Amino acid sequence: MQSSLILKTATFLLAVGLCAFTFIQTLPEAEMVTYTVDPKTQHVQLFWKDDAGQIVKSIQNLKNFVESKNAKLLFATNGGMFDSDYSPHGLFIQNKVKLTKLDTASGQGNFYLKPNGVFYLTDDHVPVVCQTTEFKEHTSIRYATQSGPMLVIDGQIHSAFRQGSKNLNIRNGVGILPDNKIVFAMSKNPINLYDFASYFQKLGCKNALYL
Incomplete structure (x- = not known):
């Protein structure tokens, strides 16, 4: 019997496999496509x-x-x-195996626009987005990926983002909703980081990460 999966990939191919129903919401007014995942009933996997x-x-x-x-x-x-x-680039854990280590260095580009962060899932299907400085490695982490910058930090938009910025790109990210479901969002058109982060903030995400 064939199972149905929704897969989230990175360019190095990070995948999310969902074995059950996933709600798909398209918001043309926000020029976003979002996928909402309940990790308690749906299996999330990352692939490289x-x-x-x-x-x-x-x-x-x-x-x-x-x-x-x-x-x-x-x-x-x-x-x-x-x-x-x-x-x-940075931490990557696939099926409990750490393939690359956490990067705490400084540098140029989006990844190093501090604070950056980590998205991870535990054996108990708990999803977490946290700042790199707050990440604590432990044996219950099944999947993890590090990226940056953080979009929303404790409910606030990253302080380096500027409203009206002309730095426009197609963007995607991940956030944790108030009910502890995971929301993945991708802009359908170029958007700046402030507006992209604002989208996650309006959904109620306390923490969200740029992917």
């Missing part, structure tokens, strides 16, 4: 490499890999920063 240790690299490859597991790809999107060799 397949079972043979090969980098998945493309959504088509991910689709083929998922279908080889008798599952179906329903949704895929970017899930974090990556380097030129398609390796994750």
Whole structure:
């Protein structure tokens, strides 16, 4: 019997597999597409490499890999920063195996626009978005990806973002809703970081992370 999955991928292919119903909401007035996930009833998975240790690299490859597991790809999107060799930039944990370590250095680009953060899921299906400085590694973490910058921090928009900024790009991110469900959002058109963060804030996310 084929199971249905919604997969969230990073460019290095980070995937979210959902075994049950997922609510899909399109908000044309906000120019966003959002996917809401209940981790208590839906399985969330992050992928970078397949079972043979090969980098998945493309959504088509991910689709083929998922279908080889008798599952179906329903949704895929970017899930974090990556380097030129398609390796994750910063922490990446796949099925309880830490493949790359936490990056606490300073540098240029979105990843290093502090505070940056980590999105992770535990064995008990608890989703968390936290600042990198607050992340504590423990054995119950099943999946994790580090990215940056944080979009919403304790209910407030990142202080470096400016309303009316002309820095426009297609963007995606992840936040935790008040009911502890996960919301993934992607802009349908170029948008600045302030407006993108504001979208998560209006949904009620206390913390949200740019992917």
